Amino acid sequence: MRDIKSMGAAWSVLEWLVGLSSKTANNNLTDGQSEDFSDLTSTEVKSWAESFEQLMASRSGQRVFREFLRCEYSEENILFWLACEELKQERNPEKVEEKARMIYEDYVSILSPREVSLDSRVRENLKRNMMSPTQHTFDEAQLQIYTLMHRDSYSRFVNSPIYKELLRRTGAEPCVNLSSI
Incomplete structure (x- = not known):
């Protein structure tokens, strides 16, 4: 039951993020400007799974990770x-x-x-x-x-429905971990 509820929340956040519209929540990142995620490339989104540093170096990555952390109450x-x-x-x-x-x-x-x-x-x-x-x-x-954040939340983020759906929407295929097959 918990998974179904968290998936619902994840989809709601994802719909807001990828924004089937370009609306943004009321927030103030460092410059307070709203962002549109329609210009994200599959390369950029995939790079977020390569390292936490790449995720945090990207404004869009910070924004997506922030929404993920909001869902996790952190x-x-x-x-x-x-x-x-x-x-x-x-x-x-x-x-x-x-x-x-x-x-x-x-x-x-x-x-x-x-x-x-x-x-x-x-x-x-x-x-x-x-x-x-x-x-x-x-x-x-x-x-x-x-x-x-790196040790605790990052691995859950790259395995989250939010991140996987963002990969799918940008045309990137999620990385396959051969050791889990």
């Missing part, structure tokens, strides 16, 4: 990672401090509903770093969340 991980990437681009010291405090409140504070899972050592380092935040205040925490 969207806060990629949102935190994206916020840290945006912070690294900021050059204005006042804005760096403001953005760092927002990231801390939104993703690190134990009061946040979008709290990411960080170990106590990293949390303590962050507390100290927040006394004088820089663009690199969250580097260690960001790496920990990146590693978590």
